[in-house]
Amino acid sequence: MHTAGAQHPPAATVVDASPGPGGPVRGLLAASHAAPSIAVTAVITALAAASGRGVAGSVLVASAVLAGQLSVGWCNDRIDLRRDLATGRGDKPLVAGTVRPRVVAVAAGCALALCVPLSLAGGLAAGAAHLVGVAAAWSYNLRLKCTAMSWLPYAVAFGLLPAFVTLALPGHPWPAGWVMAAGALLGTGAHVTNVLPDIDDDLRTGIRGLPQRLGPRRARVLAGVLLLAGAIVLVLGPTGPLGTVGWGSLAVTGVLALAVALPTGADPRSRLPFLATLALVALDTALLLLRGAALT
Incomplete structure (x- = not known):
């Protein structure tokens, strides 16, 4: 590697x-x-x-x-x-x-x-x-x-995960483009938050992925932007009105994305940004299911 x-x-x-x-x-x-x-x-x-x-x-x-x-x-x-x-x-x-x-x-x-x-x-x-x-x-x-190009495997892997679900359905339909785009954005954001605590150690041992090249501050901002963009795509992608659930999803995920993007003065090795990412993805998925949105 x-x-x-x-x-x-x-x-x-x-x-x-x-x-x-x-x-x-x-x-x-x-x-x-x-x-x-x-x-x-x-x-x-x-x-x-x-x-x-x-x-x-x-x-x-x-x-x-x-x-x-x-x-x-x-x-x-x-x-x-x-x-x-x-x-x-x-x-x-x-x-x-x-x-x-x-x-x-x-x-x-x-x-x-x-x-x-x-x-x-x-x-x-x-x-x-x-x-x-x-x-x-x-x-x-x-x-x-x-x-x-460290971000690319995450974009590919998480973008294709919904296809693993839908291609096994009758007719073998591909998921809607917005579903795959949201997966790619959220997966790439997770990549950034996952490596944030280890950037200094990574640089000392020759790991120069995209977040390491950006540095902790810019990487945090990028992560927040990616996660917010993924959440917006998940909320706006399905047809029909947003309703209370949709607007609530945007509000909560916006706060979580902001928490990831802004430094808190906590331990730079803290895994909280990554844990917030997992919570954001889980919440977005739950609200997507509550809206009854179809993946295809």
């Missing part, structure tokens, strides 16, 4: 080979990036259920998306091990030694292998859309996170 001019992180102390007191299962769970994985899975499953995929179809969607998300999370932590060691990221289970690198690597491979049949079980078109998104996420881990 290094650009041609990126610096390799300096050699660091080898990770402790023995699992810590929390046990390998706990360490493996922590390395999976469980919170965003569960959040993304819940949002897409809710969209699948609301679109008429039924119980079996929704469970299949949830299983495929969760497998894909877990594979990406484990891949990320395993590939970032040397950089995390170099920057002293004791909060990372691989650095703390609570789980072995080989275990995480095998888990990532198994989750990815499981994701393929689960995705294709909903149909070739739907499965292909999801697998392209998962491949985009892996490309971020393997290479693009070090480049100015």
Whole structure:
């Protein structure tokens, strides 16, 4: 995942080979990036259920998306091990030694292998859309996170997630353009807020994605703009009057986007902007479903 001019992180102390007191299962769970994985899975499953995929179809969607998300999370932590060691990221289970690198690597491979049949079980078109998104996420881990195109995998992956839901419906319809645009905007905004706490460490270890090149202040503003734009698209995209729910959604998401964009004087390593992003996406999705908006 290094650009041609990126610096390799300096050699660091080898990770402790023995699992810590929390046990390998706990360490493996922590390395999976469980919170965003569960959040993304819940949002897409809710969209699948609301679109008429039924119980079996929704469970299949949830299983495929969760497998894909877990594979990406484990891949990320395993590939970032040397950089995390170099920057002293004791909060990372691989650095703390609570789980072995080989275990995480095998888990990532198994989750990815499981994701393929689960995705294709909903149909070739739907499965292909999801697998392209998962491949985009892996490309971020393997290479693009070090480049100015770091935002692209997020835009592709989250823009295609609604297609995984709709392409399995009768007639295999693509989602409406506004749905895919909103997914791409919110996904890119999540990328920015996710890396905000780590920008300084990233720059020291050769990671120069778009947020790192912009710096914390401009990156925060960009994140707020992207999240607000995604929320506006979700609210204005469906046909029909906005109503109280629509206007309320705009107001609340506007406040959350503003909270992300404006520095609060809190710890620069705080994960609050990213947690606010997850809350914003969940709220927008819930209000979209309350309005009964169709994805196609």
